[in-house]
Amino acid sequence: MNKINIDDILDFATEKSARKAIFKEDRVDTGLLLYAPGQTTPDHKHSDIDEVFYVISGEGTITINSEEMLLKEKDIIFSPNGETHGFKNTSSNNWVVLQIKIDISKKD
Template sequence: MNKINIGDILDFASERSARKAIFKEGQLDVGLLLYGPSQTTPDHKHTDIDEVFYVISGEGTITINNEDFIISEKDIILSPKGETHGFNNTSSSNWVVLQIKITS
């Protein structure tokens, strides 16, 4: 088992959001979503993946099935498989989101 310090893998790209892998084992895939100010991920969906998003720091908007949710530090939200979701860092600060994917 590897121990990872989140601070060691915070590497924001200036031109687009980034995903940093943390753990992948069987059906579980955990990573960090890193958004600089104004960075986005367009709406998309997965037919075989449930996802949980936990905000480590910052604030932004996640859209799930065309409904916007402002989520900030310590907020957690579920996007079940088949639901459309997207991200938008609407703040002037970096936004760090822990992503937990479970494949069915």
């Protein structure tokens, strides 16, 4: 069992958003999405991954299938495979999002 303190891996890049890996085991991959003000991840989709996003701190918008939604601290959202999604930090503070990926192409 591994323990990680999130404060120890917060490292915001100035030029673009960053993903910091936390744990990866078989079908599950967790990481932090780190967005400085104004940073984005373009709309994209995965055919073989379900994702859960939980906002640890800050706020920003997620676009899901062309619908924009505000996500703030303690909000959680599920994005199933095949759904288009993208992110934008629309605030003046850093935005930290826990990402949990579940690879549905792998069988138990």
